[in-house]
Amino acid sequence: MEELSFKKCPRCRGAVTYEKFYGRDEQFWGWKCLFCGDIIDPVILQNRRLMHMHQGENVSQSL
Numbered sequence: 001m002e003e004l005s006f007k008k009c010p011r012c013r014g015a016v017t018y019e020k021f022y023g024r025d026e027q028f029w030g031w032k033c034l035f036c037g038d039i040i041d042p043v044i045l046q047n048r049r050l051m052h053m054h055q056g057e058n059v060s061q062s063l
């Protein structure tokens, strides 16, 4: 199991803060890097992972 918490920015290894963000329709909690301003949130990470999975596969069937 991956632990969904970040103490450092994966991009620049700066300090991150846990904040509430407001999207178009919903709000979510995520981490924001104090140095580069990168926003890390579980939903985005999950979407990226799914995209990577789809890119890695031979997509012969669409669900």
Ligand SMILES: [Zn+2]
Pocket (backbone or CB within 6 Å): 009, 010, 011, 012, 013, 014, 033, 034, 035, 036, 037, 038
């Ligand atoms: Zn950063």
